[in-house]
Amino acid sequence: MVAHLKQVAAGLNLPFAERTMTFNSRSAQELGKWAEEQGRGDQYHHAVFRAYFAHGENIGDNEVLAAVVRSVGLSDRKARKIIESRSYKQAVDDDWNRSHRSGITAVPTFRLDEELLVGAQPTAVLEKLLVDHGVPQRAARKPP
Numbered sequence: 001m002v003a004h005l006k007q008v009a010a011g012l013n014l015p016f017a018e019r020t021m022t023f024n025s026r027s028a029q030e031l032g033k034w035a036e037e038q039g040r041g042d043q044y045h046h047a048v049f050r051a052y053f054a055h056g057e058n059i060g061d062n063e064v065l066a067a068v069v070r071s072v073g074l075s076d077r078k079a080r081k082i083i084e085s086r087s088y089k090q091a092v093d094d095d096w097n098r099s100h101r102s103g104i105t106a107v108p109t110f111r112l113d114e115e116l117l118v119g120a121q122p123t124a125v126l127e128k129l130l131v132d133h134g135v136p137q138r139a140a141r142k143p144p
Contacts, residue, residue: 023052024060029095030088031065031079035072043072 028048035044047068051057057064062083066076082088099105103116110117110126112133117125131137 018056023058025052026060026092027062027083028059028065029092030086031069031082033088033091034079034082035069035074038074040072040074044068044074047071
């Protein structure tokens, strides 16, 4: 599985660090719900992605999460309180339950109508999913 992820990441020019372990991301998910409420969700999710996939960091470690939170301008002290109190546990449980009811059992999963694509996918596969479902093609954006 890791070899496949590494190959897909390389094909998409995404960073992918060598890892020998996976880590429990539950606290990272709960902090993600909080970051979203603070208007920093996108920044937080990108930072957690980089920490885990690009740098191979343990996103189950509270010190790693504190650094991630600080990097997006949020309070690591508040983040520690959220982790300790589990105040976003129910919100994450609700997300998981909704995902399972929708047939989503892995990340990433792309869903359009009732069709699911599981796992990292090449751009061509995602484009085909959109075309097959009648999504009109937009003009390509110029890079910034």
